[in-house]
Amino acid sequence: MSKMLKVYIAGPDVFFPNGDDVMRHKGELALSYGFEPSTMAENDLDPKGVSAFAFGCQISAANERMMRESDFVIANLTPFRGIAADVGTAFEVGFMRALGKPVFAYTNSARGYFERLTEDFYEGKATRQSDGYIRGPDGMMVENHGMVDNLMLDASVDESGGVLIRRDVPSGDLYNDVAAFEECLIEAKRRLG
């Protein structure tokens, strides 16, 4: 019997209206593919009498411990509160990448970062400038690497042996749909299992 691989489930899901359900569902799915989801230990958090800041540091320390214990990560990069992935999730992808662990990721919004930036954020008003770069009306350079998000994220998936699943999920199900998460599990089983 080989040891069960442990997966760190990263994403802004904890903030979702149905966050508890989504997290539980993801944990069950991971187990059904033979992976152990990393979980908080009972004594990780002790909010009594500590500041909100110190409590935040407790959560961070627990997450860092879980990441170090995990063998790979599946990150939800669906745009969160804007056109980009959740920054906490981006931090965690970088953390796992630095440790040399495979990064699997998905987004429930199939459009690329360039499209979200030029169409949604700049509303079609980004144009090519005399310096050769496409820039928004605010002068900010618009990059286009045909990627889902910032190149550090996409490249870390590519270079670490993971996959990045893009799905076009209707906006009403953007935060419930775990089909792309399950595709990551299937690929992880095939590549790491």
Next chain:
Amino acid sequence: MSKMLKVYIAGPDVFFPNGDDVMRHKGELALSYGFEPSTMAENDLDPKGVSAFAFGCQISAANERMMRESDFVIANLTPFRGIAADVGTAFEVGFMRALGKPVFAYTNSARGYFERLTEDFYEGKATRQSDGYIRGPDGMMVENHGMVDNLMLDASVDESGGVLIRRDVPSGDLYNDVAAFEECLIEAKRRLG
């Protein structure tokens, strides 16, 4: 003579209208405090005949190499294209944190994440719900740890022995002002030098 410590300068500055000038200025400032800024090697990038995606991966690989070579990071967490830090920068903070390297950071917007989220993003429409959490009209939970950004970022600074400088810079200078960056250098010299 002790070896010069190397600093990885992280941030969305490369996208700024005056990105080249800001980056050069930051490099000179770092040197003036006795730190060597990490730089690309001449053969890091070879865009000829490769896809935009592959070129993005070259940039990523160069950044990862520079991070591994560096002794600490100074990250620009000023909100970028929305209410949160740049996700590429968040990735890099996580990367350096996983390697156990001190994280120094700053933001040119002194307001906290809670204020940006409730005032700017939710325009005052987030309210406390029956489950005890403050939530936006979209049902998303609003966290408040008295932090600058996602707790993984603030905590990584705090736990790694760095500092997080908040400055209230007028919006016209948000992307030029390097005073907070210089404060990070002063603190890094005091703590690591």
